[in-house]
Amino acid sequence: MELQKHSRESVAELLRRHGINPTHQRIEIGYALFQSPQHPSADQILAMVNARHAETSKATVYNTLKLFVEKGMVRELIVDPSKIYYDPNTSVHHHFYDVAAGELADIPAAGVHIEGLPPLPPGMVTEGIDIIVRTRPAR
């Protein structure tokens, strides 16, 4: 057993733990998200979910991803002007972004420190700190 990190059953359990009713569509979307190509866009998820046969509508994919974000099950990454990428890893970490290929790679939080940030504007609270290292192929 344990051939895959995430079975549909373990995704259902993850949904329950985040207070999300694990319907068929939500399980498929979560499953797609936690599978392979780290950091997919909504469009890619829609394609993955419906690869074998039509299973889920566009509206449901967008609604569900928004729900996942609200419930803290996934994170949005805003690095590309034209689409949102989704990150199944919600723990603190940062990213390389290959602007030529449009691909993201994780930077583990361990060892990364930011020093000397000024205090927040008054009355504001931090929602998150993103470090994005934009890269491109040399020469």
Added chain:
Amino acid sequence: MELQKHSRESVAELLRRHGINPTHQRIEIGYALFQSPQHPSADQILAMVNARHAETSKATVYNTLKLFVEKGMVRELIVDPSKIYYDPNTSVHHHFYDVAAGELADIPAAGVHIEGLPPLPPGMVTEGIDIIVRTRPAR
């Protein structure tokens, strides 16, 4: 004299220094960009430029902003999933982003250090490092 940091003449000069032929439209767009509301979007610039009377088309605003970015005269800020913000300050610095209001505020680079970043993926070169502190109103 010197009532404004940037006159149309000084914008024209800035364009020339960046190898951009200073046409009427480009000067107006640059002037709008360097005026006030720090970090405008393309849409806001279009509105500013045409506030008094129609002066510049949508295509020219988008083309020109892209040209400015290519020539290194302004910087794009990707912080919002729905629009690009433009930053007339190209020196190294970072940003607070109020996700509720959609407003950016500068964080001067002085004193801010990032430690412990891993080496770049092989064959890649850094294009820039962005730190975005996402904030929202408390409570």
Added chain:
DNA sequence: GCTTGAATTAGACAAAGTCAAAATTCTAAT
């Protein structure tokens, strides 16, 4: 088998941005 609330769907719509072709303006010869 009904009833009801939750979830999903289709399809129209909106916003931001792109693109190609036509029109205009500029430049620099003749």
Added chain:
DNA sequence: ATTAGAATTTTGACTTTGTCTAATTCAAGC
């Protein structure tokens, strides 16, 4: 002055990503 060629701008159609609303389907509980 005239004209050719290049650069710039414009128009308007188009694409992509995402949103919205109303209709439909689904899942329990009775």
